[in-house]
Amino acid sequence: GIIGLQAKGYRDGPYGKSELRNLLVQGNTIVMPTGQSGIMQNMGSDAVFTSWNNRFVGNQYDVSGNPAPFRWLNGSAPPR
Numbered sequence: 001g002i003i004g005l006q007a008k009g010y011r012d013g014p015y016g017k018s019e020l021r022n023l024l025v026q027g028n029t030i031v032m033p034t035g036q037s038g039i040m041q042n043m044g045s046d047a048v049f050t051s052w053n054n055r056f057v058g059n060q061y062d063v064s065g066n067p068a069p070f071r072w073l074n075g076s077a078p079p080r
Contacts, residue, residue: 001030001037001069002056006048023054031062038071049073 068076
């Protein structure tokens with residue numbers, strides 16, 4: 001799968017804060033019998049999900065046999 005991770009413990013760098021912003025995962029074909037795709041965080045804030053413009057659009061997923069292939073808002077989700 002494809003995971004975006006907003007993790008605490010990283011120092012800010014010469015180009016600014018260490019933040020997962022404006023992630024665009026688009027136009028992929030993902031074969032995922034195990035694992036997950038989505039975003040995770042351990043910062044204690046939902047901003048990475050709700051207001052930092054991170055998006056998964058136009059992807060195709062083959063999740064045959066995977067009971068919880070997606071990760072969002074720090075929880076697993078079954079396929080829809």
